[in-house]
Amino acid sequence: MGGHSILIIDDDPNIVELLSVNLLASGYDVNAAVDGKDAQAKIMRRPPELIVLDIMMPEMDGWELCKWIRDDPFLKDVKIIMLTAKGTEKDKLIGREILQADEYMTKPFDIDELKKNVERLLHA
Amino acid sequence: MNTYFSKIVHTYKGKWLLAIFSICFLMFFLLIFDRVVITRQFLFQREIQRVNHVGSLLMNFIGDNMLQRDTNDIKMIIRKSMEQPDIALVSVLDTNKIVRYSSREEMIGKPNPYIDSGIDALNTDIYYKTFCITYENNYLGFVQVGYSLAKVRQNLSAAFFRILIIEILLFCAILFFAWRITESLLRPLSEMKDVSNKIAGGDFSIRAKVTSRDGIGELALALNNMARQLGDLSENMNNKINQATQDLKSGNEQLRKKTVELEESNRKLLELDTLKSDFVSLVSHELKTPLTLIIGFAKTLLTLDLTEEQKEKYLNIIEAEGKRLAHLIENYLDITAIEAGTLSLVKGTVAMHDLVRDAADYFKMGPDRRIDNRVSREFALVKGDGERLKRVLINVLENALRYGPQRETVVISAREDTDSVVISVVDKGPGIKKEDQGKIFDKFFRGADAITERTKGSGLGLAIAKGIVKAHGGSMWVESELGKGSTFSFSVPKNG
Numbered sequence: 001m002g003g004h005s006i007l008i009i010d011d012d013p014n015i016v017e018l019l020s021v022n023l024l025a026s027g028y029d030v031n032a033a034v035d036g037k038d039a040q041a042k043i044m045r046r047p048p049e050l051i052v053l054d055i056m057m058p059e060m061d062g063w064e065l066c067k068w069i070r071d072d073p074f075l076k077d078v079k080i081i082m083l084t085a086k087g088t089e090k091d092k093l094i095g096r097e098i099l100q101a102d103e104y105m106t107k108p109f110d111i112d113e114l115k116k117n118v119e120r121l122l123h124a
Numbered sequence: 125m126n127t128y129f130s131k132i133v134h135t136y137k138g139k140w141l142l143a144i145f146s147i148c149f150l151m152f153f154l155l156i157f158d159r160v161v162i163t164r165q166f167l168f169q170r171e172i173q174r175v176n177h178v179g180s181l182l183m184n185f186i187g188d189n190m191l192q193r194d195t196n197d198i199k200m201i202i203r204k205s206m207e208q209p210d211i212a213l214v215s216v217l218d219t220n221k222i223v224r225y226s227s228r229e230e231m232i233g234k235p236n237p238y239i240d241s242g243i244d245a246l247n248t249d250i251y252y253k254t255f256c257i258t259y260e261n262n263y264l265g266f267v268q269v270g271y272s273l274a275k276v277r278q279n280l281s282a283a284f285f286r287i288l289i290i291e292i293l294l295f296c297a298i299l300f301f302a303w304r305i306t307e308s309l310l311r312p313l314s315e316m317k318d319v320s321n322k323i324a325g326g327d328f329s330i331r332a333k334v335t336s337r338d339g340i341g342e343l344a345l346a347l348n349n350m351a352r353q354l355g356d357l358s359e360n361m362n363n364k365i366n367q368a369t370q371d372l373k374s375g376n377e378q379l380r381k382k383t384v385e386l387e388e389s390n391r392k393l394l395e396l397d398t399l400k401s402d403f404v405s406l407v408s409h410e411l412k413t414p415l416t417l418i419i420g421f422a423k424t425l426l427t428l429d430l431t432e433e434q435k436e437k438y439l440n441i442i443e444a445e446g447k448r449l450a451h452l453i454e455n456y457l458d459i460t461a462i463e464a465g466t467l468s469l470v471k472g473t474v475a476m477h478d479l480v481r482d483a484a485d486y487f488k489m490g491p492d493r494r495i496d497n498r499v500s501r502e503f504a505l506v507k508g509d510g511e512r513l514k515r516v517l518i519n520v521l522e523n524a525l526r527y528g529p530q531r532e533t534v535v536i537s538a539r540e541d542t543d544s545v546v547i548s549v550v551d552k553g554p555g556i557k558k559e560d561q562g563k564i565f566d567k568f569f570r571g572a573d574a575i576t577e578r579t580k581g582s583g584l585g586l587a588i589a590k591g592i593v594k595a596h597g598g599s600m601w602v603e604s605e606l607g608k609g610s611t612f613s614f615s616v617p618k619n620g
Binding site: 012014015017018021022025056107108109110111112 | 441
């Protein structure tokens with residue numbers, strides 16, 4: 001079923017599986033990328049409406065990717081949910097421009113909460 | 125002029141010269157006075173003698189002629205007498221002191237106006253002396269001679285001036301010598317003054333010349349002695365100062381070393397602190413992913429309609445993540461025990477092949493199939509804590525897999541030594557820098573490059589591994605070259 005397209009970017013395939021299965025069940029069109037480069041390629045090919053992005057990834061930092069997306073005028077409408085861990089990440093978060101992403105979720109996150117955020121961002 | 129004079133008088137030289145001047149002056153004055161007086165007397169006596177001589181001659185001549193009333197002869201005698209040098213007057217007087225005959229015609233017939241000169245005759249121009257003319261005890265008259273003192277006085281003056289000039293010259297000469305003498309007297313003093321100044325300036329080695337055995341020489345000796353003492357004192361002080369400086373320096377050096385040590389300690393503490401807080405965030409991060417997955421999939425299984433295949437898959441994930449959590453928690457507990465030294469091993473018989481296989485299994489859940497177990501089945505049995513040794517392998521493998529490139533295989537091999545078994549894990553990852561190779565087994569150490577910054581890891585794995593191996597009595601090490609991969613090896617004694 002066609003619907004809003006979501007791109008999940010996380011290097012842990014289990015997380016990807018978890019998010020995919022749940023979001024698909026909610027009726028979204030789900031794609032996944034395992035690292036920054038892969039993500040960029042997929043975004044260029046078909047810009048998604050929402051991106052779930054993990055901060056800690058090899059080779060390209062989540063922040064960098066976020067900035068890359070935000071810098072692109074064609075992608076300005078893409079919603080971004082960032083997955084972070086608690087602690088210093090949150091501090092970094094406050095230090096950076098908070099407008100980068102649309103939502104932040106710390107691990108471990110409640111899958112239902114994630115679904116609610118997705119819902120909210122895509123139907124706002 | 126007065127101040128100039130008083131200035132001179134107040135100097136040593138001035139006083140000295142003034143004293144000599146005064147003494148000389150007095151002396152010369154006295155001498156001159158003496159000389160003059162003596163000369164005067166001498167001359168005077170001489171003239172008186174002459175007068176007496178002339179007087180007595182006249183006395184005799186006139187006495188004879190008065191008897192014979194030979195007037196012409198008397199006049200002739202008077203004339204003749206007047207021809208004598210210095211005779212100014214000859215008068216013949218009768219018993220009433222009336223002038224009968226005289227070299228001065230106008231006096232004849234009148235009373236004699238001239239009285240005899242007294243003691244102070246030298247001040248008069250003419251010296252008058254009267255002689256009695258007697259004949260056979262008959263008192264006939266007098267003859268008065270006037271003697272001109274002009275020449276005498278002239279002689280006296282000339283003599284006086286002569287003396288004066290000589291004395292003045294002598295005076296000057298003496299003053300000159302006095303001046304030279306004071307110079308030479310004062311020279312040693314002046315030298316000593318220079319020496320004193322030099323001593324005051326810090327030169328304690330200088331010495332004054334001792335040129336005499338008098339008070340000045342003694343002064344010079346005293347000065348030299350003082351200089352010597354000052355020199356000794358100064359050297360003493362210098363030595364003491366040098367010593368103190370040395371002590372200070374070495375004290376400082378020690379302080380500096382201590383400070384450096386302290387700074388090093390501080391740095392390490394700070395490092396450790398940073399690592400600890402990083403650790404805390406990493407630990408929480410490491411634990412969170414398995415938790416997320418466990419909770420997430422559990423919820424998924426409960427709420428979604430899933431295929432049997434999916435169900436099985438997800439349940440397996442839950443199990444594996446649970447195990448991973450267990451492993452992580454065991455790691456954290458172990459590191460605490462290792463640090464506290466309270467690690468207790470549960471010893472049993474361990475088959476190395478099985479150990480390696482089980483460790484490799486831990487990772488089979490992942491997408492990588494990159495572990496090559498080359499430990500043969502028949503490999504030696506080892507006495508040790510199986511669970512913990514497995515964890516050692518898992519930690520090492522975790523590293524190799526985490527930091528190694530995706531497509532390369534990690535090879536595990538073993539070899540048997542006399543007393544121990546050595547397991548080696550070879551990866552073709554990025555390798556480890558020489559300076560990090562020593563630190564890699566340190567708690568929290570994670571390297572400091574781009575790769576480690578992005579990957580997840582607490583930096584404990586190798587520290588725990590090494591701790592466990594050490595607890596067994598073995599050792600652990602790494603061989604690595606940047607760009608060519610690493611080989612982690614550990615040895616376990618066969619008989620625990």
